[in-house]
Amino acid sequence: MKSREIVTRFKKSSASQGDQQNCVEVAHTADGGRAVRDSKDRAAGTQFYGAGAWGAFLGAVRGGRFGG
Template sequence: MSSQEVVSPFVKSSFSGGGSANECIEVARTADGGRAVRDSKNRDGGLQFYAPEEWSAFIDGVKAGAFTG
């Protein structure tokens, strides 16, 4: 099994809103516990893969407010 094999359905954030402002990403789990990410408006546009430790660091940054303006 490849570490880049997607093993769960893609899920869109509940914070993505609706209507024309519905710009978001979708995230799925990979075989190694990492994540695959795609654009919800261009699902065939390709995937980005993140190792488990990369995804964990990103989530920690979100929780810490590192990406707020």
């Protein structure tokens, strides 16, 4: 199943470095989507998002729709 084939290393956001405790790590999947996991509890599992869903999420973040 290509959508769950992780093709890059997981990477933590540069904004999450240092003393930040609430961090996620993201990796690319073979179908252009992303795999996301909690950096503090990697054994808890990984969530997978298709390319369209990931693009919509990034658009919402860039558009300020999450109030941050």
